[in-house]
Amino acid sequence: MFVFGKISDEYIVERIKSNDEKILLHLYKEYHSLIKSFIMKNGGDNENIDDIVQDTIISLWKNIQKPTFLLHAKLSTYVIAIAKNKWFRELKKRSKFRRVDATHSRTIKASNTSSNPDHAIILKILQEMDETCRRLLAYFYFDGLNNKSIAEKLNFANANTVKSKKYQCFKKLQATVLEQYQKDDFI
Amino acid sequence: MNIDQKTYELINSYLSGELNGRKLDAFKARLKKEEDLRNKVELQQAIIDGIKEVRTQELKDFINKNIAKEKKIQSPVFTTGLSIAASIGIILVIFFSIKPFINKKSTIGRNKSDVDSSNSAFSLNEKHQNSLVNTDSAVDQKKSLDTQLIAKAPTLEQVLIEKELGDKKALEDEIENEIEEVMLSGNEDLAADDLNEEHSKASIDKLIKNVKSTTNNTLSTKSNQIRNDSIVQKDQLLASSNVNIKLLSNTEERDDIKTTSNPDNELTDNSEAKRVKSRKKNRIKKPTIRVEFWESVVGFNGYKYDGTTLELYGVSPNKKIALSSLENRLYLKKGTQYYSIIKGNRTQKFTPITNSILITLLNE
Incomplete structure (x- = not known):
């Protein structure tokens, strides 16, 4: 578990797989300075560091929770690889925004949202929805947990109960989103 | 959909x-x-x-949320506050751990100082001092609070009384023991000599009376000893005597001066005779004052004059003194020096007179 006073990589992976959110704090503290030094060396500033660190840790969390995940290198190497991708994507985004003029970006945005329900509406409905449904859907779609694990976490009878509950929650959510979307569309 | x-x-x-x-x-x-x-x-x-x-x-x-919370906890203000609180805590712990010793020391010191301060009134032997300290330590063990200690600390008189009572009890115990021994020996004697019961009772009573009288004597001598140990030191009256006051009249003298300085004025024999007569009358009417010679414990040099008695401190009774009164003021002559005596309820220091005219008048 502990290697020379430090928490071992295996233990961290185990905690993430068990969905122990407290390990996120350890990861943040452990890798903050490492990620910061990398960003600073690659044209970054203090402003972006916290966001990149948080995104990196959450991506690590998501990746480790995938059933197919296998740690082949040191966790720090893996963390830096994620942070590197995140930072370069951020730099690319910044250079793209500089080149694209305001009118063009507005056209892109309009074309993107024309066929999809408004993103803000979905977020608002999700935040207001029933706690159990929200957690269930989050565990399934974000954390990548299977029905059996969700049943254990949320004290459901079995995986089938989770499956039907998940469908009901989603159906309800979808109906609310559509209802809200159509309402806004007519205003 | x-x-x-x-x-x-x-x-x-x-x-x-x-x-x-x-x-x-x-x-x-x-x-x-x-x-x-x-x-x-x-x-x-x-x-x-x-x-x-x-x-x-x-x-x-x-x-x-959690990182902010941790940062708040580790903020310099919080750390400083925490360290200050910790230091105060440590100081308090140390203070309370050594407080009993300080109390003990201060109480002993206080009692010692009490004894020292009351040395003029009392002098304790070592035994009494030990009993005082022991009583304090007993109180200290019972109640560690300083205030309670002060309240409970026995006075010097209490200690003496307790000591006396303790001695009495010890002696009474001794008496009882002696009586028991006598009774036992009496029984043995009875068995040995085959005496009758009445005789034995009488002898025992006699023995008890003897023992009681001796113990009472011992008690009284012991209590006397305790009382003798308590020496009251106060100012001591060495001697007292009535001293005549030499009355001096300044106006009279002036008149004399006037008359002598005016040769033109012819004085009749009658008027001269009257003056002499009045002078004689004045001299005959010499008031006296009670003068007491005191030895001060603290070596005070001065006087106290209440209008009737003059208490002199630091003046030997063998020393020649004289008192003069001029214009309702009393002057003391000690050796060749004159001192003014002022009426009052308090003791005052001798104030030597330096005015040459006054000295000349007083010397006449």
Whole structure:
């Protein structure tokens, strides 16, 4: 578990797989300075560091929770690889925004949202929805947990109960989103 | 747009990349044909993205909240406050751990100083001092609070009384022991000499009386000894005597001076005779004052004059003194020096007179 006073990589992976959110704090503290030094060396500033660190840790969390995940290198190497991708994507985004003029970006945005329900509406409905449904859907779609694990976490009878509950929650959510979307569309 | 569970699960599998082979091809073909399915997939994808975003934000909030909390805890102000609180705590712990010793020391010191300060009134032998300290320590053991200690600390008189009572009790115990011994020996004697009971009772009573009288004597001598130990030191009256006051009249003298300085004025024999007579009368009417010679404990040099008695401190009774009164003022002549005596309830220091005219007048 502990290697020379430090928490071992295996233990961290185990905690993430068990969905122990407290390990996120350890990861943040452990890798903050490492990620910061990398960003600073690659044209970054203090402003972006916290966001990149948080995104990196959450991506690590998501990746480790995938059933197919296998740690082949040191966790720090893996963390830096994620942070590197995140930072370069951020730099690319910044250079793209500089080149694209305001009118063009507005056209892109309009074309993107024309066929999809408004993103803000979905977020608002999700935040207001029933706690159990929200957690269930989050565990399934974000954390990548299977029905059996969700049943254990949320004290459901079995995986089938989770499956039907998940469908009901989603159906309800979808109906609310559509209802809200159509309402806004007519205003 | 109602979605059945089968379609929902199928879209889920497609979006998560779980669909493959023929199933994937069939689904893609349906997507091309069915607009409703395309809309369903789009909506489901949007909702899933929203769920992911909400969860990401939730986790970010969790990190931020806890990191901020930890930063707050480790902030310099908090750390300084914590260190100050810790230091105060340590100081308090040390203070309270050594307080009993300080109390003990201060109480002993206080009692010692009490004894020292009252040395002029009392002088304790070592035994009494030990009993005083022992009593204090007993009180100290019972109640460690300083205030309580002060309240409980016995006075010097209490200690003496307790000591006396203790001695009396010890002596009474001794008496009882002696009586028991006598009775035992008496019984033995009875057995040995085969005496009758009445005789034995009488002898025992006699013995008891003897023992009691001796112990009473011992007690009284002991209590006397204790009382003798308490020497009261105070100012001592060495001697007292009535001293005549030499009355001097300044106006009279002036008149004399006037008369002598005026040779033109012829004085009749009658008037001269009257003056002499009055002078004689004045001299005859010499008032006296009681003068007491005191030895001061603190070596005070001075006087106290209440109008009737003059108490002199630091003046030997053998020393020649004289008192003069001039214009209702009393002057003391000690050796060759004159001192003014002022009436009052307090002791005053001798104030030597330096005025040469006054000295000349007083010397006449």
